[in-house]
Amino acid sequence: MPNSTRPYHHGDLRTALIAEAAAMIAESGAGSVTMRALGRRLEVSRAAAYRHFADKGALMVAVAAAGFARLQGLLAAIDADSPADSPHRLPRMGEAYVRFALENPAYYRLMYGREALARVDVPELREAANALFDGLVGIFLMQQRAGVIRRQDPRAQAYVAWGAVHGLASLLIDGQILTAVDVDRLIQQMGATLMEGLRAR
């Protein structure tokens, strides 16, 4: 019979670990995530996580994968509102992308930075990022067919656009851009410049 004391088993420690690590990252950066601190916050021993993840890196990968899922869902929802041939479709997605990074800076860094995670290639994350990218390529193809942008290798176009928004997001969250500038305006201008450069003519 369960009494007032904590049960020996947690219930769903694996899920709780991912959520708590994400919360710590949001609160004070990926550097603050510690197996011991994680255990303390979940009222569990420091080694409990090792029953669910091979090592700390594997846990962080799972956190990053959850971040990709969130970003993917967010972008899909935004995109669902735009007609396939609208010239605002791409700039809108770009804005949503940068906004996600601004609202979850440490999370975003964890997802895309090779430094925080293992140096080695992690299939789980590569596939998540690839799925996102493939969706983007599909949109470029549709925009080409609708005559909005010029006919070129859509993968190259997608890389250029992704690089641009990723770079802007990175500079912003790493404090490289003076806070004096109007961020919304800057995001908008990047979208406009890219669309002008890609426009069919």
Add this chain to the structure above:
Amino acid sequence: MPNSTRPYHHGDLRTALIAEAAAMIAESGAGSVTMRALGRRLEVSRAAAYRHFADKGALMVAVAAAGFARLQGLLAAIDADSPADSPHRLPRMGEAYVRFALENPAYYRLMYGREALARVDVPELREAANALFDGLVGIFLMQQRAGVIRRQDPRAQAYVAWGAVHGLASLLIDGQILTAVDVDRLIQQMGATLMEGLRAR
């Protein structure tokens, strides 16, 4: 009189520490830099560095600052070859910038990543990055006056362009772009798309 044994004092440990840390970063990433390993490589005790730097973070900041100096010199040399009104001036600098990042990935990450360094703002690095950026703004202004690109807030233009090359560089060095694609072609295409978007008309 000096004999065969190592002298007690190093001579110029401060400079040696920066150089050796940079070498270790190039060899095996910023994560491999350790006060103890640094001491071993320089045949000095693990705490010797603390006579020259307040803590490890201060040392890494000095390393990053040295990186900024190198990048600045490299870009200045490249730029000196281009006529002020040449439409190839900006794409060329962009290429050189990305190439620097590709050749010194860990170095580049240290310079621009907020994660590896302290979360706080470091004046030394901010000024180095600002100097680089101000030079870029100057080029945009000259290109506007020469009628190459459209007249707009040159700072905003510079942020957009910097963001784009920074993003492309980051994606490349963090392995987010499949190695199958032709990197040189991609860099070129980003330059062309940006210039098309910025072109005076």
Add this chain to the structure above:
DNA sequence: GAGTGTATGTTGACGCTGTCAACTTCGATA
């Protein structure tokens, strides 16, 4: 229902890390 296997959680220990205080060495200045 009793017994047992396995998944899950705990504890002790190890070597690694950054850093400090106390100590030593040595070059420069009075």
Add this chain to the structure above:
DNA sequence: TATCGAAGTTGACAGCGTCAACATACACTC
């Protein structure tokens, strides 16, 4: 020549990731 401060060393400490050995409790089979 005496001395002072800069530069380097050593011992120690707490915190880290991780492993091996152990404890617990749930989910089966008989």
